[in-house]
Amino acid sequence: MNFLEVSGVSKKAGKTFELEPLSFDLPRFRKLAIAGETGSGKSTLLKMIAGWISSDTGEIRFEGTRLKKIPDEKLIPGHPGIAYLSQHFELANFLTVEQVLSYANELSEAEAATVYEICRIDHLLERRTDQLSGGEKQRIALARLLVNAPRLLLLDEPFSNLDMIHKNLLKTVLHDVGEQLGITGILVSHDPQDTLSWADELIVLRAGAIVQQGTPQQLFHQPADTYVAGLFGKYNLLPVHTALPGLPPAQETKTHYMIRPVHLKITGDGWPAIVQQVRFFGNYEELDITTGDLQLLVHCDTGTARKGDTIRLSASPNNIWQL
Numbered sequence: 146m147n148f149l150e151v152s153g154v155s156k157k158a159g160k161t162f163e164l165e166p167l168s169f170d171l172p173r174f175r176k177l178a179i180a181g182e183t184g185s186g187k188s189t190l191l192k193m194i195a196g197w198i199s200s201d202t203g204e205i206r207f208e209g210t211r212l213k214k215i216p217d218e219k220l221i222p223g224h225p226g227i228a229y230l231s232q233h234f235e236l237a238n239f240l241t242v243e244q245v246l247s248y249a250n251e252l253s254e255a256e257a258a259t260v261y262e263i264c265r266i267d268h269l270l271e272r273r274t275d276q277l278s279g280g281e282k283q284r285i286a287l288a289r290l291l292v293n294a295p296r297l298l299l300l301d302e303p304f305s306n307l308d309m310i311h312k313n314l315l316k317t318v319l320h321d322v323g324e325q326l327g328i329t330g331i332l333v334s335h336d337p338q339d340t341l342s343w344a345d346e347l348i349v350l351r352a353g354a355i356v357q358q359g360t361p362q363q364l365f366h367q368p369a370d371t372y373v374a375g376l377f378g379k380y381n382l383l384p385v386h387t388a389l390p391g392l393p394p395a396q397e398t399k400t401h402y403m404i405r406p407v408h409l410k411i412t413g414d415g416w417p418a419i420v421q422q423v424r425f426f427g428n429y430e431e432l433d434i435t436t437g438d439l440q441l442l443v444h445c446d447t448g449t450a451r452k453g454d455t456i457r458l459s460a461s462p463n464n465i466w467q468l
């Protein structure tokens with residue numbers, strides 16, 4: 146028995162969208178992220194697991210028990226043991242944070258104090274809910290779910306609308322929730338970059354279907370297609386007939402080599418190339434380069450090359466993937 150078993154669930158939403166029957170298992174304590182472009186069905190899937198909407202087919206089992214469907218088998222959304230942090234959470238007005246949390250609390254005082262500490266909200270307990278920033282409200286909404294002692298936490302786009310500082314703070318909080326509270330998590334994000342550092346496993350959706358499932362490393366280095374490759378960052382495509390030294394023999398059925406810009410290294414020997422453009426991104430620079438009739442992107446340390454330079458490039462065979 147797996148902690149969570151999703152078997153053949155499908156859902157029609159609106160006139161045109163259909164989440165195709167999909168299945169996956171999630172062992173306890175494993176962090177799963179669901180990525181995909183806008184409208185690919187991420188939230189629909191998460192809401193079905195949360196018990197906010199029902200699937201048209203299939204079933205979901207949590208800790209061995211089949212989850213009841215709403216509204217056929219139960220009227221109130223949600224399932225015991227599963228917490229769902231929606232994009233549109235609400236906190237009761239005119240209450241202090243402490244009141245909001247104590248009404249929901251099912252933990253001992255010491256356990257609740259640990260949750261407040263992990264959520265970095267100790268200093269906010271006396272505040273009223275209308276005296277909080279968006280990021281603070283969100284961490285309180287999260288704490289309110291955690292004081293119900295869930296075993297599975299579902300997070301729907303938790304990083305949207307947060308500036309970099311609050312986003313990083315929330316990432317630390319979510320890391321600690323998994324590590325210190327031992328809560329299994331599923332996170333949905335339209336920005337796959339946010340999921341790479343958090344997840345143990347990723348599912349990529351496109352148009353309501355799973356296109357790839359694997360570790361963040363697999364999805365980044367060995368994407369199933371250009372859609373998955375593009376979700377996780379920029380990439381170069383070189384036709385397999387490209388005559389550059391060091392490229393591995395092309396596999397049958399593959400048409401292109403894929404190399405991430407960060408994996409093209411400027412070296413003493415390698416393919417001669419001309420730098421056409423340099424763009425500054427702070428931590429790195431992005432070069433437009435041409436080699437023969439190919440145009441490629443290279444990411445390198447700032448100040449490595451200037452427009453017009455002739456450079457030499459190479460890539461380790463480990464960082465060349467075929468599509």
Ligand SMILES: Nc1ncnc2c1ncn2[C@@H]1O[C@H](COP(=O)(O)OP(=O)(O)OP(=O)(O)O)[C@@H](O)[C@H]1O
Nearest residue numbers: 158159162181182183184185186187188189190335
């Ligand atoms: N209640 C609904 N009524 C009509 N259409 C819906 C409903 N819920 C979802 N849809 C449609 O289903 C599709 C998938 O929506 P969903 O919210 O699951 O996508 P998503 O991948 O989470 O997108 P985003 O990243 O933009 O949140 C969309 O085309 C959406 O318009």
